[in-house]
Amino acid sequence: MSFASSPLFLLALFLFNNDPTSIKGIIKDKETNEPIPFAHVVVGDVINISNIDGEFVISAKEISDGEELKISYMGYEVYQEELHNIKDFYTIYLEPSTIQLEEVVVMTGKSLMETVFDRFHLNYEMDRLHMIGYYKESMSDWNSMYYIAEGIMDIYVPSNVDKLNEALVRPIRTRKKVFRQIDIINEVLGGNASDMAQSSIWRKSSFLHPKNRTNYDYQYSGYTNMGDHEVYIIDFEPINKKGNTSGKIYVDYESHAILKIEYFPILKDYAFWESVSWTEEYEKRNGIYELFSVSFDGTSTHNEFNYHALLVVNECFVIDEIPNEYRLLNSQYSFFEEAVEDFSDAFWNGYNFIKLDVESAQLVHATSKF
Missing domain, CATH: 2.60.40.1120 (Carboxypeptidase-like, regulatory domain)
Incomplete structure (x- = not known):
């Protein structure tokens, strides 16, 4: 031989x-x-x-x-x-683009969103999904950073017909560095990727869910472009006490798919967050628009802490069923229990990640802690 x-x-x-x-x-x-x-x-x-x-x-x-x-x-x-x-x-x-819609049709925000909702089942994936994504958390105040944590996550998102209420997450590789110990870290750290992996498109508590849509007023406010998509911009806000969110929705001119949402939940009598904001973005893969990135920013009461979380879905696959061994890895699971303190690019070992910005890289590689 x-x-x-x-x-x-x-x-x-x-x-x-x-x-x-x-x-x-x-x-x-x-x-x-x-x-x-x-x-x-x-x-x-x-x-x-x-x-x-x-x-x-x-x-x-x-x-x-x-x-x-x-x-x-x-x-x-x-x-x-x-x-x-x-x-x-x-x-x-x-190069900055010059926006020129072929035909500008005067439409109301309400009529645009009616078309968007009518095409939900054509534009978005309804099956069970297996995602592989990069996830990051950090917390700081106005003077210093408290921690940075990152990981590659295995994520299973149930379909609309599943009885599961949340995405299931397994950490593949995780790293973190804590600069200052505070009690609140343990309350915030870990679990947020499960919430973030379920987009506003299908989440039952979402302002886009059929039972909640009538609680909002939609106003057309202009157009822009996102990559090779010409996009309508629609502002929305509550019209009654059942509405609890305001923001902007970016809708593709041709498919009437939502490409991006920026929204701000209205907080009432909430013990921890002073203000929060979410951004969701969608990309077309295999003919279907799928969740691509989600970011969350929160400022705690009295403006003491600023918390940031980011999930980027690098790869996404339709699957027949969610593996049984992942059922216990829910939103209560701490992603970073076994995280290491290795902040070299080689740590990711071929997985997709987001490079540390210059300021964060200087922090994690510094020999002294705060």
């Missing part, structure tokens, strides 16, 4: 061919040369975003010759490049 046909050689060849390929770079405004944070970066079915400094890393197990790198951000033209010989580092400039 030749070495080339030996089991060890074939195993090594299999492992080599399945090593993820990472593409790294920075995204900038072509006119100002300023970095563009939170831009969408897509290779095949894998999606990630740039950090606050405009830097990005995206990894995919298979990148065929000629695969397309696509980058988009609200208010800019889409950048597209075929990948042949992958470079060590990409510097990518986005």
Whole structure:
């Protein structure tokens, strides 16, 4: 038997061919040369975003010759490049776009949203989903950082017909660094990815749920572009005491799918949060719009603490059933119980992640603590 046909050689060849390929770079405004944070970066079915400094890393197990790198951000033209010989580092400039809807039809916010709701079952996935995503939490006050925690999460989202009320989450790799110990950390740290993985599209308590939609007034307020989508902007706010949220909804001109939601729950007699805000974004994969990223920002009462959480769904697959072994890993599970303090890029081992911004990197690599 030749070495080339030996089991060890074939195993090594299999492992080599399945090593993820990472593409790294920075995204900038072509006119100002300023970095563009939170831009969408897509290779095949894998999606990630740039950090606050405009830097990005995206990894995919298979990148065929000629695969397309696509980058988009609200208010800019889409950048597209075929990948042949992958470079060590990409510097990518986005050009501000000029918005020109082919035909501006005067519509009310109410009529637009009626069309949006009518197309929910066409535009959004209703099946059970398996997601692999990057999750991050941090807490600070006006002077210093209290902790930074990050992880790669295995997430199972039930369908509308399932009896499960929440997404189930298993941490794959986690790391954290605590700079200052405070009692409130244990109350906040862990569990939020489960809530964030269930979007406002299908969540029963959502302002978009059929039983809640009539509690809001919808006003058309203009249009913009998001990547290669021309988008209506709709403002919404409560019209009665049952409404508890206000914000903006960004709707695709052609499909009438919601691409982005920015919303602000109205807090009444709430013991902890002074104010909170959510942002959800959706990307089209395999003909269906799927949740891509969710961010949460909260300021505690008396403006003492600022809490931030981010979930980015890098990969998403339709599945037949949720594995039984994941049923105990619910929102009460602490993602970071076994987290390590390794803040090197090599820690992620080929998974998709968001690079630490310069300020955070200086914090975690500092030898002294606060």
